[in-house]
Amino acid sequence: MSNPVRFQVEPPGARDRLGVLFRPILIIPHAILVGGPFIGLGAGALRTGALGLLAITSAFFDWIAILFTGHPIAGLQQFKRLYLCWRARVIAYACFLRDEYPPFGEGPYPASLELPDEPEARDFKSVALRPLLLLPHLVVLFFLLFVELLVCIGSWVKIVFKGTLGDNLWRFTRDVMTYALRVEAYALLIHDEFPPFALSTETAETAEPVLAVQP
Numbered sequence: 001m002s003n004p005v006r007f008q009v010e011p012p013g014a015r016d017r018l019g020v021l022f023r024p025i026l027i028i029p030h031a032i033l034v035g036g037p038f039i040g041l042g043a044g045a046l047r048t049g050a051l052g053l054l055a056i057t058s059a060f061f062d063w064i065a066i067l068f069t070g071h072p073i074a075g076l077q078q079f080k081r082l083y084l085c086w087r088a089r090v091i092a093y094a095c096f097l098r099d100e101y102p103p104f105g106e107g108p109y110p111a112s113l114e115l116p117d118e119p120e121a122r123d124f125k126s127v128a129l130r131p132l133l134l135l136p137h138l139v140v141l142f143f144l145l146f147v148e149l150l151v152c153i154g155s156w157v158k159i160v161f162k163g164t165l166g167d168n169l170w171r172f173t174r175d176v177m178t179y180a181l182r183v184e185a186y187a188l189l190i191h192d193e194f195p196p197f198a199l200s201t202e203t204a205e206t207a208e209p210v211l212a213v214q215p
Contacts, residue, residue, distance in 0.1 A: 005195070
């Protein structure tokens with residue numbers, strides 16, 4: 001099983017315990033702009049930040065444009081992609097997948113989001129029914145993010161006091177965030193391929209190196 005949206009995160013080395021201790025404060029500037037898994041501007045568990053609200057508005061106008069012309073509005077896709085890639089780096093930092101402070105906007109970071117090219121022809125039915133097609137994923141995501149909130153709290157405590165985070169917690173967080181980003185890319189009309197109901201779409205060959213997190 002594969003999906004055109006892939007969230008790549010390099011396993012961390014020695015953990016920055018002091019940085020993790022103050023992570024809830026350090027993440028605030030980014031959260032205001034692009035949100036995070038639990039904090040930011042907007043409603044719901046996946047709060048989007050100020051730029052996220054603009055991305056959602058852009059997706060709404062793209063939705064109308066695709067239904068009537070078959071194509072999104074020129075320029076809006078690039079903005080949505082910039083927002084989502086920035087957001088992916090922030091999520092990796094916020095959820096303790098990495099300890100390096102993410103750049104504002106574009107920039108090198110050991111976590112990245114791969115997005116597919118814009119489809120040459122849009123799937124009219126998929127676009128028209130997108131609000132309804134998203135509902136099952138949003139229900140699943142609600143419960144996953146609730147569990148992930150507990151995992152993040154446990155991860156914060158474990159790294160601060162022990163300086164380590166085990167493979168299972170790190171892997172679960174990565175996979176939940178991958179799922180969330182796949183759903184958000186689909187919701188923002190970046191592509192038309194329905195996301196799978198799976199935490200990970202990596203094959204065993206590609207996933208194994210990522211799982212090699214030092215306990």
